Amino acid sequence: MGKILVLGAGDMGTALSVPLCQNKQEVNLWGTEFDAEVLETMARTGQHIRLGIALPGCVTLFSAAELEKACQNVEVVVLAIASSGIRSIMQRLVPFVKDGMIIVNAAKGLEEDSKTGNMLTMLDVIESELPEALRGKNPMVTVGGPSIAKGVAERVPTEVVFASKDLAAARHCQEVFTTPVYKMKITTDVIGVGLCAALKNVFAVAMGFCDGVEGKTDVRVKMHNLRAALLWEAVVELSKIVQTMGGKEETVLGPAGIGDLYVTALGGRTCLFGKMLGGGMSTEQALEEMKNRHQTVETYPATKAVYKLAQMLSKNGKLNINDSPLLTQVYAVLFEGKDVEAAISDCFAALQ
Amino acid sequence: MGKILVLGAGDMGTALSVPLCQNKQEVNLWGTEFDAEVLETMARTGQHIRLGIALPGCVTLFSAAELEKACQNVEVVVLAIASSGIRSIMQRLVPFVKDGMIIVNAAKGLEEDSKTGNMLTMLDVIESELPEALRGKNPMVTVGGPSIAKGVAERVPTEVVFASKDLAAARHCQEVFTTPVYKMKITTDVIGVGLCAALKNVFAVAMGFCDGVEGKTDVRVKMHNLRAALLWEAVVELSKIVQTMGGKEETVLGPAGIGDLYVTALGGRTCLFGKMLGGGMSTEQALEEMKNRHQTVETYPATKAVYKLAQMLSKNGKLNINDSPLLTQVYAVLFEGKDVEAAISDCFAALQ
Numbered sequence: 001m002g003k004i005l006v007l008g009a010g011d012m013g014t015a016l017s018v019p020l021c022q023n024k025q026e027v028n029l030w031g032t033e034f035d036a037e038v039l040e041t042m043a044r045t046g047q048h049i050r051l052g053i054a055l056p057g058c059v060t061l062f063s064a065a066e067l068e069k070a071c072q073n074v075e076v077v078v079l080a081i082a083s084s085g086i087r088s089i090m091q092r093l094v095p096f097v098k099d100g101m102i103i104v105n106a107a108k109g110l111e112e113d114s115k116t117g118n119m120l121t122m123l124d125v126i127e128s129e130l131p132e133a134l135r136g137k138n139p140m141v142t143v144g145g146p147s148i149a150k151g152v153a154e155r156v157p158t159e160v161v162f163a164s165k166d167l168a169a170a171r172h173c174q175e176v177f178t179t180p181v182y183k184m185k186i187t188t189d190v191i192g193v194g195l196c197a198a199l200k201n202v203f204a205v206a207m208g209f210c211d212g213v214e215g216k217t218d219v220r221v222k223m224h225n226l227r228a229a230l231l232w233e234a235v236v237e238l239s240k241i242v243q244t245m246g247g248k249e250e251t252v253l254g255p256a257g258i259g260d261l262y263v264t265a266l267g268g269r270t271c272l273f274g275k276m277l278g279g280g281m282s283t284e285q286a287l288e289e290m291k292n293r294h295q296t297v298e299t300y301p302a303t304k305a306v307y308k309l310a311q312m313l314s315k316n317g318k319l320n321i322n323d324s325p326l327l328t329q330v331y332a333v334l335f336e337g338k339d340v341e342a343a344i345s346d347c348f349a350a351l352q
Numbered sequence: 353m354g355k356i357l358v359l360g361a362g363d364m365g366t367a368l369s370v371p372l373c374q375n376k377q378e379v380n381l382w383g384t385e386f387d388a389e390v391l392e393t394m395a396r397t398g399q400h401i402r403l404g405i406a407l408p409g410c411v412t413l414f415s416a417a418e419l420e421k422a423c424q425n426v427e428v429v430v431l432a433i434a435s436s437g438i439r440s441i442m443q444r445l446v447p448f449v450k451d452g453m454i455i456v457n458a459a460k461g462l463e464e465d466s467k468t469g470n471m472l473t474m475l476d477v478i479e480s481e482l483p484e485a486l487r488g489k490n491p492m493v494t495v496g497g498p499s500i501a502k503g504v505a506e507r508v509p510t511e512v513v514f515a516s517k518d519l520a521a522a523r524h525c526q527e528v529f530t531t532p533v534y535k536m537k538i539t540t541d542v543i544g545v546g547l548c549a550a551l552k553n554v555f556a557v558a559m560g561f562c563d564g565v566e567g568k569t570d571v572r573v574k575m576h577n578l579r580a581a582l583l584w585e586a587v588v589e590l591s592k593i594v595q596t597m598g599g600k601e602e603t604v605l606g607p608a609g610i611g612d613l614y615v616t617a618l619g620g621r622t623c624l625f626g627k628m629l630g631g632g633m634s635t636e637q638a639l640e641e642m643k644n645r646h647q648t649v650e651t652y653p654a655t656k657a658v659y660k661l662a663q664m665l666s667k668n669g670k671l672n673i674n675d676s677p678l679l680t681q682v683y684a685v686l687f688e689g690k691d692v693e694a695a696i697s698d699c700f701a702a703l704q
Contacts, residue, residue, distance in 0.1 A: 259580040
């Protein structure tokens with residue numbers, strides 16, 4: 001059995017090595033230039049600084065310059081890189097990709113095709129970077145579902161979704177990854193899983209709006225009823241977009257959709273960003289504050305991309321953007337300076 | 353247009369008078385013997401003690417002894433009583449129920465039929481108390497969905513579900529209740545809505561388990577991934593039971609199911625009780641502690657009732673109780689003294 005190569009020594013890459021090691025796999029963990037400090041500390045102390053865990057014993061570390069070496073005897077390569085970095089990492093990886101090597105994507109995002117204006121899922125991006133000779137020869141799997149890296153690293157029971165058009169490859173990955181505390185469902189709905197992963201942040205930011213409004217001094221009540229209404233509206237709008245794009249409703253109504261939306265709404269960067277806006281900061285102020293905290297805000301570009309996608313679908317008559325009041329209002333807050341409370345009010349008024 | 357009579361001057365009864373008054377209805381608010389102190393204070397100060405709000409101007413208060421008077425010129429009567437009190441209140445109400453009066457149930461629970469052992473929803477209980485002459489002549493509506501009383505009282509945007517076999521009656525209630533911040537969807541699935549309302553507490557208690565385990569000193573990570581897995585499992589198991597009983601999947605996959613489950617999991621009594629158990633208290637200790645805090649634990653009898661229902665359905669071959677590991681493990685913790693962490697582990701292992 002070949003090795004597993006994890007690209008990205010950030011939180012998720014390192015966390016995924018935990019179930020892999022628990023499952024007796026040999027793992028090569030390769031860090032990008034951005035991971036240099038983390039890698040160096042791991043090599044020296046055996047600890048991952050941010051995750052606060054000891055590096056599992058089965059892991060061999062590789063620095064950015066050692067990609068070729070890291071690819072030797074590898075049968076599964078896992079991309080645990082921020083979505084904005086997937087294309088460039090693929091370009092570096094391609095020379096070492098062998099026929100049959102399974103590519104697993106753990107990034108969650110959308111990329112706009114610079115030529116057509118179409119929105120590409122992470123698997124679309126990965127596929128587009130494969131040379132002609134390899135297309136269709138590398139099974140691809142994309143990961144969705146509720147899985148915070150820290151929880152995976154600390155062996156909190158976690159159930160995710162592996163989507164692939166190649167069920168045998170998905171099953172192989174399932175064997176490689178499954179432990180008593182890390183399980184996955186398998187589906188062929190790569191579109192649905194890819195879209196849910198990218199779109200949930202856009203909707204979850206609205207839960208952060210509620211956190212922010214609650215924090216104001218004149219607000220003396222929890223907005224839980226509203227959170228539930230917005231969660232459900234998010235599911236409805238997500239489902240419409242996913243189905244219009246050829247994904248399945250059952251994917252949205254499952255761990256990849258509702259599950260991931262729920263976990264994102266429980267806290268983390270997306271909610272924090274929404275909370276800042278809900279508390280009265282402008283988008284610029286909130287982005288600046290997040291930058292000061294060294295937090296990437298994937299929600300911000302994702303909202304632009306998803307709104308653009310919905311507009312395009314609406315223009316083509318496949319979707320009515322007026323049926324997506326939550327998306328519309330989140331966009332208005334992030335990109336048009338709309339007041340959060342006015343946006344919430346307008347969204348609620350438009351609920352059907 | 354007739355008046356609206358709300359039975360029960362507790363949190364929910366009083367809260368519901370807020371949208372009714374905002375909507376220019378005349379409301380009679382009748383309190384039971386248990387509400388005597390709250391009523392007396394409201395009459396004297398105009399404030400509801402627990403809710404912390406001023407009584408809306410459209411409300412006329414009636415004490416327990418004044419039920420007949422409270423029923424005059426009433427076209428809609430709303431039962432906002434704890435589920436355990438619905439039968440006895442109906443027995444007191446029946447002499448004053450007029451042909452055509454719409455009965456709205458806001459209680460959430462199940463009652464075991466003492467003769468047949470069947471589980472009755474609140475509407476079943478209400479109907480069984482109507483005299484022969486009135487059966488079928490009083491449209492009945494049951495309320496589901498995510499609505500914490502305090503939020504309704506404070507005008508947090510809230511979206512609920514009104515279920516009735518009589519759509520005209522449901523629409524009439526919709527007109528009477530709808531405000532810009534209190535909206536409702538309408539459905540004919542009274543079984544689904546009634547069951548969701550009763551069953552969600554049983555599943556939401558497991559989210560409280562997570563709170564409790566997180567509170568232990570040796571646990572240094574949030575169990576969000578597990579929460580998401582359990583939320584989804586709850587939806588799956590709830591859906592099976594509801595469909596077996598003749599309710600609709602779409603009710604579970606909507607505000608009455610997922611929405612109410614989500615809001616219950618965000619906090620409140622059910623979670624608090626689960627947290628105590630997750631933190632290591634025995635069921636007896638947790639019940640005692642809840643009693644000291646004057647908190648009713650509807651989850652406790654509900655779990656027994658729902659587990660019994662699932663066993664009965666399993667025995668009849670309509671459901672396989674092994675497909676309900678979450679329900680089984682919640683029951684084991686509450687009624688068989690099983691350790692919460694062992695229960696979580698066994699539940700997760702059984703997820704399909």
